[in-house]
Amino acid sequence: MLIKVMLFISLMVPVLAKAAPKPSPNSKIDLPGPEYYRGLTLKIRPSGQFKVPLPDGSSKPIKYKLEFGTPAYQAPIIGDYPWDIDNPKLIWRSFWDRVFLKDGSSIEVGGELIPLTCVFVAGQDNRASGNKNPLIPKIIMKVFLIAKDYSCQGPIRPGWPSSGGRKENWDTYLHFEVRDPTIMLPQDAMVRYLWNEFPAVLIDSGSEQ
16 A cells, blocks of 8 residues: 555645635745754654554554654755635645654564664645634644665655565554644554554653654
8 A cells, every 4th residue: 555645745735725715815924944844853752652453452552762863855845836826925835854763763563673764754834825724734744754764765665666576665654643843742643564554542642852
């Protein structure tokens, strides 16, 4: 099952834009530079604990701990897009970031300790859109804590398709969303373990950076 990172722009954003009420034509907010979004990445909580409910009523524990290392991108990638074609001042912004993790970062799945190697973030900043719908977050981040991708180049495997085999190289990761960057609380978590995906429930959000 292919992950939804590559569909973030084509599927999620148009739906949000159509759902939003008509913004004020005079709305104008100057958005920050790439360093602001790097700061959001580095605020991801350094630890957390989840559980995966099983059909028999039991659950499997999921824990992670991380320490940031060197950024894979010199600066986060940003792109601005029109929210309302009749008013060019109103935009939404996408941003992407990747940061390597230091040795010792790990995810523990059912007692098995697996090295975490990379963080990938795909986000959307709606603050300059003029949107007033409280159901649409001002900033939303899709966070992937990735195991065993030492190149931090996934989810498409380097060299594919000429190299053959699977298209993806992320067989194990923890994914969650952050909808309020002031508290960085993980929401709607999912764990992929050896290509099998399970919803996860947050039980300990860990400490803030």
